[in-house]
Amino acid sequence: MPLARTRLGLLLLGALLTLVLYLLLPAAQRGPAEGQRGRGAANGTVRTGMAAGEPPVFYREVSPGPRAGGAASPGRPDVLLLHGQAFTSGTWEALGTLALLAGEGHRAVAIDLPGYGDSPPAETVATVQGRVAFLERVLRELGMRRPVLVSPSMSGRFALPFLLVRGDHLAGFVPVAPAGTKDYTAEQYRRVQTPTLILYGDRDASLGPQALQSLRHLPKHRVAVVPGAGHACYLDKPEDFHQALLGFLRQLK
Template structure:
């Protein structure tokens, strides 16, 4: 056998070994994960008040439902654009984001002028959408809705994720201590105003943990979406 042919066979052998070494790594990592069955649809709840929402559902959701509220400068579309709805659906959650009254496609509602009215509003949403013990995600302004609902109907929630919500000082430490809902307190380390202020009140919730996103401001989920999603999914995973 000529030296040229021997060299060619040796080169082929080296290449074949290299491919064999790469195969396990390919099996481990696989292709980039893409959300499955995560088409987002829009709708409006029946009844009064009517509420516009976006939903990403899986055929047989095996993990807790998630209800996402929004801050004053945002709408339900924020969670779609950020990929949160699709990501949650890919992880087996039914995920619903609503437009609060007077925001997005939801008309204003007189019934939300009081704390009791806002708590009743969220109860109406949960019932109309058929959510089963959802995890409530509440950033900023939406705390006006989430906090009265939490304190009045905490038994209806599987979890609570406040993201620097407003209105925390309107309730006492005694009221917070009565809530047994698992809670993830989330805020950005650059939110030295409302984020830390909310923490001072919410730390009285008995079953809470705190995650501070480095380099993120008030809308920390916008500044650091990957870190936010990682923290949210980690919390949801602990509720199984």
């Protein structure tokens, strides 16, 4: 009889433990609630809502170590990375760019532009003014003050108009064969005082050199050509791309 009671007690205890694990497992899988900033995490993937009813924007962030609030190291600007038409914020995570920048003391954030990746479309970005306002909201919501803006290919449609009217809001600009450079005049570019690194692959026979012809009018620019790389030079030669990007960041004051 005592043996039977012992077995029954063990069975009940096992059933209770199974129930507790069952209840806790979904919560563990869900992780942080949607909309949570999560900046203290070493590698956070979260959403941030835009003001005035704008759709949320999906972003990935890697903070520079266990500093309070994920703040960047003194003197090292935040870095905001946009993406090309065939890519998303996940590209910069997969390449190790976010982790590399965080290791250098930068707060690194990559976003999915509206209609790409996990960010829903937004009608407001159909116009140039809307795209400028969109980046302004992103910087404000993320608490990024004068970041370095990295803009490959299609994202030039967002970054270039922002640069021309809000260049003083940026510590630096890194266009990677961006689209839309012909939409602006040499005089417009000459008025921009933002330090710029013009990057492209030497096998990019179209957009890279075409963008250079316009962007060379920026007064504070330098050029880095990635050898053996095509249009998406950061994919073809990530180490060379990272070296050029870090070299530029280290020279910024």
